[in-house]
Each structure stands twice: as structure tokens, then as C-alpha cells.
Amino acid sequence: MSQEGISNTAEAAAIPNDWSGVVTDWSADKQTFQMSWGKAMMWFFLLSDTFIFACFLVGYMTVRVSTTEPWPVSSEVFALHLFGQDIPLILIAIMTFILITSSGTMAMAVNFGYRRDRKKTAILMLITALFGATFVGMQAFEWTKLIVDEGVRPWSNPMGAPQFGSSFFMITGFHGAHVTAGVIYLSVVAMKVLRGHYESKGYEIVEITGLYWHFVDLVWVFIFALFYLW
Amino acid sequence: MAYVAIADRQQELHDPQSFLTKYVWSQDHKVIAIQYALTAFAVGIVAVILSNMMRLQLAWPNEFAFIDPQTYYQSITMHGMIMVIYLLTALFLGGFGNYLIPLMCGARDMVFPFMNMLSYWVYLLSVVILMSSFLVPGGPTGAGWTLYPPQALLEGTPGSNWGIILMLVSLVFFIVAFTMGGLNYVTTVLQARCRGMTLMRLPLSVWGIFMATVIGLLVFPALLVSGIMMTFDKLFATSFFMPALISMGESADYSGGSPILFQHLFWFFGHPEVYIVALPAFGVVSDIISTHSRKNIFGYRMMVWAIVLIGGLSLIVWAHHMYVSGMNPYFGFFFATTTLLIAVPTAIKVYNWVLTLWRGNIRLNVPMLFAIGFIFTFTHGGLTGLFLGNVATDATLTDTYFVVAHFHMVMGVAPLLVVMASIYHWYPKVTGRMLNEKLGKLHFWVTFLGTYSIYLPMHYLGFLGIPRRYYAYGETDFIPNSAVDVNISITIATLIVSTIQLVFLFNLAYSYFRGKKAGPNPWEATTLEWQTPDTPPQHGNWGPELPTVYRWAFDYSVPGAVNDYIPQNQPSDETTGDAHETSDTGGGHQ
Numbered sequence: 001m002s003q004e005g006i007s008n009t010a011e012a013a014a015i016p017n018d019w020s021g022v023v024t025d026w027s028a029d030k031q032t033f034q035m036s037w038g039k040a041m042m043w044f045f046l047l048s049d050t051f052i053f054a055c056f057l058v059g060y061m062t063v064r065v066s067t068t069e070p071w072p073v074s075s076e077v078f079a080l081h082l083f084g085q086d087i088p089l090i091l092i093a094i095m096t097f098i099l100i101t102s103s104g105t106m107a108m109a110v111n112f113g114y115r116r117d118r119k120k121t122a123i124l125m126l127i128t129a130l131f132g133a134t135f136v137g138m139q140a141f142e143w144t145k146l147i148v149d150e151g152v153r154p155w156s157n158p159m160g161a162p163q164f165g166s167s168f169f170m171i172t173g174f175h176g177a178h179v180t181a182g183v184i185y186l187s188v189v190a191m192k193v194l195r196g197h198y199e200s201k202g203y204e205i206v207e208i209t210g211l212y213w214h215f216v217d218l219v220w221v222f223i224f225a226l227f228y229l230w
Numbered sequence: 231m232a233y234v235a236i237a238d239r240q241q242e243l244h245d246p247q248s249f250l251t252k253y254v255w256s257q258d259h260k261v262i263a264i265q266y267a268l269t270a271f272a273v274g275i276v277a278v279i280l281s282n283m284m285r286l287q288l289a290w291p292n293e294f295a296f297i298d299p300q301t302y303y304q305s306i307t308m309h310g311m312i313m314v315i316y317l318l319t320a321l322f323l324g325g326f327g328n329y330l331i332p333l334m335c336g337a338r339d340m341v342f343p344f345m346n347m348l349s350y351w352v353y354l355l356s357v358v359i360l361m362s363s364f365l366v367p368g369g370p371t372g373a374g375w376t377l378y379p380p381q382a383l384l385e386g387t388p389g390s391n392w393g394i395i396l397m398l399v400s401l402v403f404f405i406v407a408f409t410m411g412g413l414n415y416v417t418t419v420l421q422a423r424c425r426g427m428t429l430m431r432l433p434l435s436v437w438g439i440f441m442a443t444v445i446g447l448l449v450f451p452a453l454l455v456s457g458i459m460m461t462f463d464k465l466f467a468t469s470f471f472m473p474a475l476i477s478m479g480e481s482a483d484y485s486g487g488s489p490i491l492f493q494h495l496f497w498f499f500g501h502p503e504v505y506i507v508a509l510p511a512f513g514v515v516s517d518i519i520s521t522h523s524r525k526n527i528f529g530y531r532m533m534v535w536a537i538v539l540i541g542g543l544s545l546i547v548w549a550h551h552m553y554v555s556g557m558n559p560y561f562g563f564f565f566a567t568t569t570l571l572i573a574v575p576t577a578i579k580v581y582n583w584v585l586t587l588w589r590g591n592i593r594l595n596v597p598m599l600f601a602i603g604f605i606f607t608f609t610h611g612g613l614t615g616l617f618l619g620n621v622a623t624d625a626t627l628t629d630t631y632f633v634v635a636h637f638h639m640v641m642g643v644a645p646l647l648v649v650m651a652s653i654y655h656w657y658p659k660v661t662g663r664m665l666n667e668k669l670g671k672l673h674f675w676v677t678f679l680g681t682y683s684i685y686l687p688m689h690y691l692g693f694l695g696i697p698r699r700y701y702a703y704g705e706t707d708f709i710p711n712s713a714v715d716v717n718i719s720i721t722i723a724t725l726i727v728s729t730i731q732l733v734f735l736f737n738l739a740y741s742y743f744r745g746k747k748a749g750p751n752p753w754e755a756t757t758l759e760w761q762t763p764d765t766p767p768q769h770g771n772w773g774p775e776l777p778t779v780y781r782w783a784f785d786y787s788v789p790g791a792v793n794d795y796i797p798q799n800q801p802s803d804e805t806t807g808d809a810h811e812t813s814d815t816g817g818g819h820q
Contacts, residue, residue, distance in 0.1 A: 029428045029779070032420040037341040041417045048409060048447040055455035055498075059491060063470055067486035155467040161486060166468035170458070 042208045046215045053219050056174060057226055060167040064230075072159035074228055077150065078142075092228050095138045096220065099179075102131030103217045106210045113206035118193055121206060125190035128213065132183040139176050143169070168227065175223055178216045185209055257343035258769050259328045262350050264660070266324035269350075270317045273357055277312035278728050280305040289721035291702040299701040300388040303372030306699060308360075310375025311397070314503060315404060316357055318645055322510040323408070323446065324353060326652060327415050327439045329660070333759035334436045336424025336777045336799075338770045340414040349411035356403035359396055366392035374699065376500070379471040379492050383464050385478050395464055398457045405450045405457075415443045424758075426779035430534065431798070433757045433783040434527065437534050438513020441541040442506045448545065449502040456495035463487070493555055497548035504641050505544040509537055511608075511648035512579055515601045517783070518651050519583055521755045522598035523590025524794055526784035528582040536575035543572045553624050562621040569619035573612070580609055591787065591794070596670035597753075600651030603678040604644050611640025614689065629699075632692025635685045643681045650677070650734070657738075658752045662765050663745030669737045673730055680727035687716045754795045757783050761797050 016024070026032055033040055064071055075088035082090065109124035146152040152165045189209050192198065198205055253261060284305050287297045297305075328346065332339055340346045363370040372388030373381060381387050382394055389397075419432070419440045432440075459470040463484075471492040472484035520527040527533060549557060549565040583605050592598065614636040617623045627633065650673070657665050694713055696703070703709055751760040763773040777799040785796035791805045 027428050027430060029426050029431075030421075030423050032429065035421075037417055037421050040421050041341065041413050044413050044416050044447065045409070048413075048451060051448050051451035052454060055452045055495060059455060059459060059470065059495065062488055062491045062494075063486070066488040066491070067469075068474075069486060154462065155469070155483065162469050163486060166462060166466070166470060170462060170468075174458075 036204055039204060039208050039211070042211050046211065049215065050219075053175075053222070056171050057222060060163075060171060061226065063163040063167060064161070067161040067163045069161040071161050072157065072164050074230070077146070077152075077159060077164075078228060089228060091138065091142055092224065095135055095142075096224055098131050098138075099135050099217050099220050102128045102135070103214055105131065106213045110207045110210045113193070113203035116203065118196065121203065122190045122194040125186050125193065125206065125209070129183045129186040129190065132179050132186065132213075136176055136179050136183070139172060139179075143172075171223060171227065175216070175219060178219070182213050182216050185212065255347065257339070257347045259332050259340045259343065259346060260660075260767060262346055263325050263328035265350050266320055266328060266353065267326075269354055269357060270321040270325060273312050273361070274317040274321075276361070277309045277317060278731065280309040280312075282724060282728055284309065285721040285724045287701065289718040291704075300369070300372060302701045303374070303699075304370045304388050304393070307372050307374055307377075307397075308364075308370050312360070313642065314375065314507070315401070316360065318507045318641075318649075319408070319446070319503070320353060320404075321649060322507060322645070323415065323439060323443055324350065324411055326435070326510060326514065327443065328411070329656070330435055330759065331415055331418050331439060332422075333762070333767065333771060334433050334757055334783075335419060335422060336427050336758050336772070336779060337418055337422040338772060338776070341417045341422050342414055345410045346414050349407045349414070352403055352407035352410065356400045356407060359400040359403060363389065363393050363396035363400075366396065368392050371397045376493075376496060377460070378496075379460060379463065379487075379489050380473065380475060380484075383460070383472065384475075384482070395461065398461045398464075401457050402454060405454045408446060408450055412443045412447050415439065416447065424776045424779060427758075427798075430531070431779060431782045434513040434516035434530070434533055434537070435510070435757075436513065437537050438509040438511070438516075441537045442509040445502045445509070445541050445544060446506050449499045449506075451499075452495045453499035456492055456499075459495075460492065490552075490555060490557070493552050494549070497551045498545075501548040501551065502541075502544040504637075505540060507641050507645045509541060511604070511645040512537060512540075514652045515604050515648050516579075516583065516586075517757065518597050518601045518648075518655050519586050520784050520786065521655075521753055522595060522601070523587050523592045524786045525586055525590040526782075526786055528585035528588075529578070530782065530784060532578055533582055536578045539575040540572060543568060543575070547572065550619055550624070553621050554628050559621075566619055566621050570616065573616065573619075576612055580605065580612070595654075596665070596667060596674060597651045597655035599671065599674045599678075600647045600654065603674065604647040604651065606678075607639050607647060607681065608644035611636055611638075611644055615640060626695075627692060629697055630692040630694075631688045631696050631698055634698050635688035635692060638688075639685050643685065647678070650674070653738075655753065656759075657741070658748030658765075659759055659762075660766055661742055661745070662748055663741050664748045664752060665741045665745060666737050669733055669740075673734045673737065676730040677727055680723050680730065683723040684720050684727065687720055691716060751797075754793070756781075756785055756795050756797050758798055761799050 025034065076086075078092055079086040079088045080090045081087075105124050106128045109121050109128060112120040112124060146165075146168070151158050152168070154166045154169050156162045157165045186209055189205055193203070193206065252258075256262060256265075283294075283297055284302060286294055287302055328340070331337075360370075368389050368391050370389050371377070371382060371393035373390075373394065377394070377397070382390065384390055387394075419436060423429075423432075456471075459468075462468045463470055463472050467483050469484045469487035471489050472482070472487040473489065474485040475482055516527050516533055547565055547569045549561055550569045553562050553565075587602070614632065617627060618633060618636055654665050654670055657663070691713055694709065696709060696713060748765070750762065750765045753760070758777055758779070759767075761777065762768075762771055779798045780801050781796060781798055783798055785791075785798075787794045788796055788805070796805050
């Protein structure tokens with residue numbers, strides 16, 4: 001660390017913690033946000049990705065309103081026959097629970113990362129990835145059930161509006177792709193953590209991975225609310 | 231724990247060694263910029279040829295056997311799409327953005343050079359996919375650059391099988407490429423500036439490119455989503471955008487989709503796209519005008535806020551493209567209001583450019599000529615925008631040549647004049663040699679007057695009510711003979727303007743080898759890119775030490791200073807020869 005770096009640290013400590021501090025930060029030289037390049041870039045990417053999902057959901061809601069045929073009743077379509085009775089939304093409830101839980105393990109991984117506990121960080125990240133993989137696996141089961149048992153296709157379905165199938169496969173597919181990418185991303189970073197790859201650079205990468213993972217979870221909450229509960 | 235700015239940390243530079251890593255798989259932002267620019271020019275030439283084909287048909291209908299209706303519609307589509315996205319967006323952001331952002335911010339490179347390189351190669355892939363649609367059965371899509379469904383997907387529209395799919399796939403790749411590049415540009419501007427470079431000391435070029443990139447990151451998702459949905463409509467017979475309809479006498483396999491939804495998604499991207507092209511032009515032209523009139527830009531803060539405000543407003547005006555699409559009239563009211571509001575920050579910018587020129591010590595060289603030409607064409611195109619932004623006048627003018635004239639003036643000619651201005655301006659930094667001044671002036675005058683003689687008469691055609699996108703008009707009562715003559719004169723002007731661009735290309739090639747040697751700072755400009763230790767700048771840009779910035783980017787003709795310009799990285803006590811602080815107009819440095 002150079003001499004300039006030290007003086008910069010002193011300046012950073014002097015920034016007041018109110019609106020004038022925000023102004024000072026934003027009009028400062030060198031950098032606008034006190035964070036690394038990678039973290040800043042992840043935030044910008046997530047902002048852009050938010051718009052992608054927002055467009056998907058707005059598009060879905062529009063076709064749902066504009067279609068001329070009745071929309072299938074989601075509590076019936078997404079019901080599972082368990083213990084001799086139909087339980088509405090049970091599968092999706094479990095999936096949501098798993099995904100939200102994975103956000104918790106992810107947050108714990110970030111914590112242990114900053115404490116430089118490599119082993120616990122990596123294990124928690126792998127658990128998170130495992131939850132994610134479980135989610136994708138259950139999604140595959142859900143898709144199979146819809147396609148094979150109930151005859152839902154992207155272009156048509158026996159229950160009513162064809163847009164039901166098209167939006168469902170498109171949106172959950174796009175989200176599932178995000179989760180799959182997240183599982184790979186988590187596993188790669190976890191292995192690198194375990195190997196000590198970040199000892200010199202620091203463990204911010206765990207938090208960056210976590211940002212992506214929390215985002216994927218948060219998006220799921222909206223998909224869940226707008227697709228399954230509506 | 232307090233955070234140490236990355237600019238203050240030690241960095242390792244890996245100089246590329248082999249030819250391949252230096253010029254082909256390069257991660258250097260300057261090489262990537264040139265790759266982007268050359269690719270964009272190459273597709274640009276294709277687009278110009280296509281426009282000439284359309285003009286030949288319009289002037290002398292049915293004279294040319296190689297232009298049938300199908301070719302004509304394909305030319306319209308590909309011309310528009312290439313010009314807007316693959317040329318202008320790629321050139322301004324991938325080309326100028328890549329070259330100028332690190333140099334003007336005082337960074338060694340973009341923050342993630344590898345991703346930056348990937349961005350170019352994915353862009354190239356998207357271009358290859360787009361061009362390949364000329365070779366597939368049925369040719370490229372002929373749906374118009376807006377690709378409106380249902381017609382884009384139905385039999386009868388040229389390229390409704392292969393062409394449209396390749397177009398959509400190419401767009402998806404372009405968006406991926408743009409996102410990788412755009413994230414780099416935004417992060418570099420915000421997080422990788424050099425010591426002393428505050429946001430409010432940035433040259434306006436960086437502000438314009440930055441804001442355009444931000445808008446791009448927010449609106450390209452809409453194009454991506456509509457592209458994906460439309461691909462599904464085509465490949466899987468889903469009905470996102472396709473209502474139940476009868477095509478070729480048979481009812482198609484669609485029902486219940488919403489074509490208007492596509493228009494909303496498309497224009498949520500499509501209108502901000504205008505500003506993705508225009509904002510970098512605004513920024514760049516501000517710097518050029520200030521430099522060559524040896525005067526600080528008038529109202530720097532206003533200029534910055536105008537850029538930010540235009541960027542923000544551009545997100546809520548999209549439906550003014552849809553006044554006649556069958557929208558709720560109250561929507562029209564809202565969108566007309568926001569559209570006309572944009573005129574306020576835009577007018578501020580135009581006034582400020584003119585006030586910068588006012589009493590300036592104007593050096594009427596080629597970049598300056600192009601920049602002044604831009605003020606004319608942009609003002610002109612902006613004023614006709616007022617007609618089209620109003621619902622009542624738009625209802626009669628829409629889909630006529632008035633619209634064609636308007637948007638070519640405002641987002642075709644105006645940004646392209648800035649492209650020319652900036653190439654003449656920065657070529658000496660990129661290559662170390664000046665472009666030929668005489669050829670440049672010839673290029674300017676023919677281009678400037680030529681484009682006026684193309685687009686000015688088009689307004690008249692529009693007032694006559696001549697619809698756009700028609701292959702031939704035949705014997706039509708309301709079209710007088712004069713309109714036919716005007717069409718011929720427009721075509722001749724088009725051919726001349728297209729031809730003169732060859733002089734420009736020749737100038738680029740000739741000057742690269744034979745041009746006058748340029749010093750490090752031929753225009754005596756203040757911004758950081760002219761202060762690099764080497765010209766052209768080496769890998770890493772700044773030699774061993776990053777520059778330190780002491781002032782804003784516009785210290786021209788400062789009273790008491792030795793030179794009529796003070797570079798941004800010059801400390802105050804070196805400007806006058808003594809230790810008095812006389813020239814710190816940049817808002818003061820702490």
C-alpha cells in the first residue's frame with residue numbers, strides 16, 4: 001500500500017454519515033462507491049438483469065390479461081396428489097422454502113468468508129449450491145409432470161389459454177437457467193476458496209457471489225407471487 | 231475497515247508479447263476500440279449500399295431489375311437495423327467509449343479487460359450472424375427495422391423463416407456483447423478515475439458515453455425479452471405477440487397474443503436507443519466545440535445535468551411511437567407531455583453550444599466544421615420532432631416521409647457528423663498522424679450540403695402525404711409530378727454523398743502512412759488523452775505513474791496563463807510561471 005493509500009484511508013474515515021456524506025462520496029475523485037470493481041460491476045449487472053425479469057413479468061401479465069381464453073386455475077394445475085388428497089402448491093412451496101433457506105446459508109458463507117474461515121465458507125457455499133441444485137431438480141420434476149401428465153406445451157394446453165404454457169416455460173426456464181448458472185458459479189468459487197486462491201486478494205468474491213445468489217432468490221419471490229399465487 | 235481505492239493500489243501490467251495477443255486477442259482497450267470501429271465501418275458500408283439501392287428504386291421505379299419488392303423491403307430493414315444498432319451503437323460505445331473512457335478518466339485500461347475483449351468478439355459474432363442472413367434461403371427479414379409482429383413472422387413478408395430468426399439471434403448476441411462492454415464502461419467511469427478526477431471534472435464526452443451506457447443497460451433488456459418471445463412465437467408457435475388471424479387463406483396456429491405488447495417492449499428499448507446514439511454525440515461535440523473555439527464550455531454543470539435529465543426522461547416517452555397503434559388516448563396525452571419536456575434540456579444544450587462559440591477564438595478546422603454542422607442538423611431534426619411529438623400533428627404526419635426526414639436528421643446525420651468530427655479530432659492520437667485537411671474539407675462540405683439536399687425535400691414529400699416504405703407509387707392522384715422530380719434529385723444527392731465517403735476512407739488509409747506527423751497534442755487540448763507520454767498511447771497508457779488531475783477539462787484562454795490552454799494534469803503553480811493561484815476555475819480542488 002502506498003503513502004497515498006494511507007492518506008486516502010484517513011479521508012474516508014472523515015466522511016460524515018449523512019446526506020452530505022453521500023454528496024462527498026459521489027463527488028469524490030477516483031471512485032464513487034467505496035467498493036471494489038467486481039462488486040460494483042455485479043450491482044450494475046443485477047440492475048440490468050432486474051429489467052430483464054421485469055420485462056418478462058410485465059409481458060406475462062399483459063398476455064394473461066389480453067388472451068381470449070380462460071387462464072388455468074393455478075392452485076389446481078400446480079397441485080400434487082399426496083397421501084390420498086390433492087394439496088395445492090405443495091411442490092412450489094417446498095421449492096420456495098429451499099431457495100429461501102439457501103439464501104440463509106449463503107449469508108453465513110459470506111460471514112465466514114470475511115472471518116477468513118476457508119473451510120466453513122466453502123462448505124456453506126457448497127450447501128448453498130446443493131440447495132440450488134435441489135431447486136433445479138424439483139423444477140425438472142415439475143416440468144416433467146406438467147408436460148407428461150397434464151399435456152402442457154409451450155403452444156397449447158388442455159386447461160385453457162396457450163399463453164399459460166408459453167409464459168410458464170419461458171419465465172421459470174429463464175430463472176432456472178439463472179439458478180443453474182449460480183450453482184456452477186458457487187461451486188467454482190467454493191473450490192477456489194478451499195484451495196486458498198483468495199488468501200491474498202481477500203474474500204469479497206464470496207459476497208459478490210452472494211449478491212448474485214440473493215438476487216436470483218429475490219426474483220423467485222416475484223415469480224412465485226405473480227405466477228403461482230395470482 | 232476503511233477501504234483503499236483501487237486506483238491507489240499497486241497494479242501489475244502484463245504487456246502483450248506476440249502479434250496475436252497484441253492485435254487480435256487483445257485486451258487493450260485501445261485495440262478493442264479500433265476493432266469495434268473497423269467492424270462497425272464495414273457493416274456501415276453494407277448499410278449505405280442498401281440505402282442507395284432503395285433510392286435508385288424510388289427515383290426510377292422498376293428501371294433496375296435487381297431491385298424487386300422483396301429486395302426493397304429487405305434493404306429497408308437491414309439498412310435501419312445496421313445503422314442504428316450495429317454501426318452507431320457499436321461505434322459510439324464500443325469504439326469511442328472504449329478508446330476514450332480510460333484515457334479521459336486517467337485509467338490504465340477498462341476494469342475488466344478480458345470481458346472487454348469478449349465483448350468485441352461476441353459483437354463480431356452477432357455481425358457475422360446478421361450478415362449470414364443475406365445468404366440463407368429467403369434472404370434477410372423484410373419486416374422493417376421495428377420487426378413488428380404479426381407481419382414479421384407471417385408468410386408473405388420476405389425472410390419470414392430464416393431471416394427473422396437470424397435477425398433475432400443476432401440481436402440477442404449483440405445485447406450480450408453490449409452488456410459485457412457496458413458494465414465495463416460504467417464501472418470504469420465510476421470506480422477507476424485517477425487522482426483528482428472528480429465526476430464534475432470529467433470531460434463531457436465521458437458523461438455522454440456514460441449516460442448512454444446506463445440507459446443501454448436498462449433498455450436493452452426489453453429488446454432481449456421481446457426478441458426471445460418473438461423467437462418462441464416463430465419456433466414453438468407460442469402466441470405472445472400473435473393474435474388469432476388468417477394468413478394466406480388459412481387460419482394460423484395462433485390465438486390471444488398481443489401485438490401491442492411487442493410495440494411497447496420494442497419502443498421501451500427503441501426510443502432510449504435514440505439517446506444511446508445521441509448522448510455520446512452530445513458529449514463528444516461539446517468537447518470538440520470547446521477545444522476548437524478555445525473557450526470553456528458554456529454552463530458545464532447544466533450540460534451534465536441536461537445529459538442526465540435527457541437520459542432519465544428518455545425512459546418514459548416510448549409510446550409516442552405508437553400514437554396511431556390504437557392506444558388509450560390518455561396515454562397519448564402523457565407521452566406527448568414527457569416527449570415535449572425533453573425539448574427543455576435539449577434546448578439548453580444547443581444554446582450552450584452556440585454560447586460556447588460566441589466570442590470564441592474559433593479555429594475552423596475539419597473537426598470544428600463537422601461539429602458546427604451537427605448543431606445545424608440536430609437543431610433542425612429536433613424542431614421537426616416537436617411536430618411528431620404532438621398527437622394531433624403526428625396523426626397526419628406519421629408514416630410519411632416527414633418521419634423519415636426527421637429521424638434521419640436527428641439520429642442519422644447529426645450523430646454521423648459527430649462521428650466524422652471525432653475521427654478527424656482523435657485520429658492524430660490514435661495513429662500519430664494528421665488526416666489530410668483539404669480532403670477533409672471537401673468531405674465535410676459535400677456531406678453537409680449533400681445530406682441537406684437529401685433530407686430537406688423529404689419534409690416536403692411528407693407534407694404532401696407520401697407514405698414511407700412504399701416500393702413504388704404508380705399513378706396516384708395526390709402525388710404531383712414535382713414529387714417525382716424531387717425523388718430523383720434526392721437520389722442523385724444520395725449517390726454523391728455516398729461516393730464522397732470513399733474520399734474519407736481514402737483519407738483514413740492515406741494519412742495512416744503519409745499523413746503529417748502529429749505531435750502529442752496537435753489541437754492544444756486540455757483533456758487527459760492528449761497528455762499521454764507516448765502517441766499513440768502505449769499499453770497501460772500512462773507509463774510508470776498515473777496522472778493527477780488538478781482542474782476541470784475546459785481551461786482554455788484562462789487570463790494570466792502562459793498558454794491559452796491548461797492541461798487537466800497541470801498543477802496551478804505551473805500555469806503562470808509564479809506561485810499565484812489565478813486559474814483554478816474547476817470548482818477548486820481540495
